[in-house]
Amino acid sequence: MAIIVLDPGHGGTDPGAVNGSCQEKKYTLDIALKVRSYLQNNYQATVLMTRTTDTTVSLASRTAYANNNGADYFVSIHINAGGGTGFESFIYDGSVSSNTIAWRQTLHDTIISRIGSKWSVTDRGKKRANFHVLRETSMPAVLTENLFIDTTQDLNKLNNASFITDLANATGEGIAKALVLPRKSTVETLPSF
C-alpha cells in the first residue's frame, strides 16, 4: 500500500502566518486531518501525519519522519500570507523526479478543478522553490499554499467549514489520482444465513 505523509504546516510555538486571532497552524491541521479522513474513507493507502495535534515539530523532524517511514509521497499544507489571493503549489527548484512533476500537476489541477470556479479561487500557478521540506525529502514532495490569511475574501473562505471540506476533499482526490490509489470497496460482504 502506498504510504502518504501529510504535513500540516507550523504548530505549537510556531503559529505560522497570523491575522488577528486567526493562525495558519490551525487551518493547516484542520485541512490535513480532513484530507486523511477523505483518503481513509475512500482509498486504500497508509496515511501518516507529521503532527495530529497543536505541537511544535521542526522542519528536520518532518522530513526525517517521511524518509524514515519510507513514504511514497509527502504533501505539506500551508496558508499563504503577504497580500494576494488564491491557490498555488510548489515543488523543489532543483533536480526532481518525473513523478514529482507529474503528481504535482495532477494534484494542482484536481484542486483547481474542484474549488476554482465553485469558490472563485484564483489559480496562482505551479511554482518551484528551495523549501526545506521539498529539498530534504527523499520521495516526491509538494507544498500547497491554500489562500491568503491576510486577504479578507480568502480568510472568509478559510473560515467557512464547507470550503474547508471541499478543499480537503479536493486535495485528497488529487493525491489519490496522482498515485492511482485503489478505491476502497463500497460493497459490503453480505452475512451468510
Ligand SMILES: [Zn+2]
Ligand atoms: Zn506556512
